[in-house]
Structures are given as C-alpha cells and as structure tokens.
Amino acid sequence: MINKVILVGNLGRDPEVSYTPSGMAVAKFSIATSNRWKDKDSGEMQERTEWHRITAFGRLGEICGEYLSKGSQVYIEGRLQTSSWEKDGVTRYSTDIIANEMKMLGSKSSADVSPQPEPPHTPEYSGPPLPDREDDDIPF
Secondary structure, eight states, rough: OOOEEEEEEESSSSOOOEEEEOOOOEEEEEEEEEEEEEOTTOOOOEEEEEEEEEEHHHHHHHHHHHOOOOTOOOEEEEEEEEEEETTTTEEEEEEEEEEEEEESSSSSOOOOOOOOOOOOTTOOOOOOOOOOOOGSOOOO
C-alpha cells in the first residue's frame, strides 16, 4: 500500500518550530494550493483554495524553520497522518502531511533540500497525536 502526497503551494505564515523532549525539531506550517476552472454555466473563471497542514521532523524541520517564510513557494512530499481526539465530548479529527522532502521554489537562490540520512538507530517520530488546531489557525 502507498501513502504518498505531493503538493506545490505557498506558505500562509512562517513555520513554527518547537522541539520534542528528546531535542528533535518539529516544524509546523500551512501551505495553500489552488485549483482554477471555467464555470460551464457562466463562463467565468472560478478558483478554490485548499489549505494543508504540514509537519516536518528532525533536520528537515530545522531547515524548514530556517529557510521558509510566509509566501514561500514550496514542493512538499510526504504522507498523510490522521489524528483524533475528544474535546467537550466531541471527537475531532485532523489530517496532516508529514513531510519527508521539501524543495524551495520560486527564486534563483532556491535550492533543493532533502533530509540528511539519519543513523539507523534514530526511530521515526511516533509520539502523541498532533495538537488540536482550531480553524482559526488556518490563515485565510
């Protein structure tokens, strides 16, 4: 089975970088992608923007925090991860993209960035679900 996501979009705000108790960097940010089409009835161009929550761990997280900023155009490759939690008796869900590759796009000084191979003893992050994010966190 394959769980792979590829997105090209623009950051809605600067990445927020935090660190796990073990010292692993965790960068979180949102990117917007747009779909454009011509309305069959009116003939007018329509546009729909989707916001995607991205999380990058380890060295890739550090790089995202250092080099990306609001408005940056990026290529993200990763996998979907859905988390659930209960708040006020209601089960809530969040689907995030866990990035394993990032490429900066849109300027002459951009460079491809992929995570450096980590030693085999470094486990993949399997900590608690990603924190609750209200819809207010998504910049529209």
